[in-house]
Amino acid sequence: MPTYVYAVVKPDGSLGDTFEVFQRITEDALTQHPQTGEPIQRVPVLPQVQTMTDKGRFSNSNLERLGFTKYERAGDGVMEKKAGQGPDMISAD
Numbered sequence: 001m002p003t004y005v006y007a008v009v010k011p012d013g014s015l016g017d018t019f020e021v022f023q024r025i026t027e028d029a030l031t032q033h034p035q036t037g038e039p040i041q042r043v044p045v046l047p048q049v050q051t052m053t054d055k056g057r058f059s060n061s062n063l064e065r066l067g068f069t070k071y072e073r074a075g076d077g078v079m080e081k082k083a084g085q086g087p088d089m090i091s092a093d
Contacts, residue, residue: 006030009039
């Protein structure tokens with residue numbers, strides 16, 4: 001389930017304190033604070049995507065096992081295959 005950020009709407013229309021709520025994508029946005037009943041609005045935030053290989057989740061062997069191909073920059077306009085199927089190198093030429 002996604003985490004949504006909400007902000008309390010102050011009487012002057014500005015946004016106040018924020019908090020997070022786990023909700024299904026299909027659920028409507030909340031309009032009142034679940035504890036205080038104050039008016040709130042959902043605040044747009046960028047999604048967080050893990051790109052680190054700290055636990056091997058995106059290691060070359062895991063990517064290959066899952067059917068992905070990975071290329072890394074090897075020089076000026078040249079990409080070298082590190083995992084998966086396809087040509088060993090591709091270039092911009």
